[in-house]
Amino acid sequence: MSISNMNPSIAVVPPKWIVPILLERHYLHRRPPISQAYAVTLNGKTPARIDNVVAVATFGVPASRHLQKSVCPDYPNLVLELNRVWIDDAMPKNFASWFLSRCLKDTLQGLLICSYADTSVGHFGYMYRACNWHYAGWTDMDRKTPRFDYVAPGKHSRDAFRNGYTKKVRRKPKVRYWRATGDKRTRKWLESICGWPKLNWKEQPPPCE
Numbered sequence: 321m322s323i324s325n326m327n328p329s330i331a332v333v334p335p336k337w338i339v340p341i342l343l344e345r346h347y348l349h350r351r352p353p354i355s356q357a358y359a360v361t362l363n364g365k366t367p368a369r370i371d372n373v374v375a376v377a378t379f380g381v382p383a384s385r386h387l388q389k390s391v392c393p394d395y396p397n398l399v400l401e402l403n404r405v406w407i408d409d410a411m412p413k414n415f416a417s418w419f420l421s422r423c424l425k426d427t428l429q430g431l432l433i434c435s436y437a438d439t440s441v442g443h444f445g446y447m448y449r450a451c452n453w454h455y456a457g458w459t460d461m462d463r464k465t466p467r468f469d470y471v472a473p474g475k476h477s478r479d480a481f482r483n484g485y486t487k488k489v490r491r492k493p494k495v496r497y498w499r500a501t502g503d504k505r506t507r508k509w510l511e512s513i514c515g516w517p518k519l520n521w522k523e524q525p526p527p528c529e
């Protein structure tokens with residue numbers, strides 16, 4: 321079935337409507353910082369009911385000021401992070417790129433949006449490439465030695481020592497993507513001040529791909 325035949329609608333929604341979905345269905349099971357939240361429903365159903373929602377996306381101020389400055393050294397406050405995307409498995413393959421492109425086009429204007437694909441769970445950012453985001457390599461790509469974490473299974477590394485159990489695990493990189501939003505002139509200016517590069521993922525593919 322084509323996306324148009326599904327009669328989808330995208331709405332900006334209060335974070336409290338979709339936090340339960342993120343906690344239950346997104347693989348991280350954590351609430352991120354949320355400045356703007358979007359939900360998709362089908363056939364005119366209300367997004368206020370969890371069971372009606374087939375996709376969510378959240379954008380927020382990055383938890384790390386260092387990240388904002390790395391993306392835009394001169395104007396770090398112009399940086400938002402796409403920090404969660406969840407799509408119901410029943411949706412067609414191209415639904416994620418359809419959804420994300422409309423989130424950026426409709427309301428998020430005049431900003432630099434960054435995001436990461438988590439290779440530890442098999443994500444490499446195909447969705448971002450389909451939406452013409454810029455590929456910026458991966459975390460620690462300039463390091464000569466691998467980085468390790470001491471973690472408790474399924475927890476943050478900071479929780480490991482609290483729980484009395486640690487395991488040394490090699491940290492897998494996250495793939496970086498970014499996109500400027502706004503009209504053509506604004507996008508050109510934002511791209512000129514962005515601190516992240518535009519790389520060719522075919523020439524410099526992410527590790528393990």
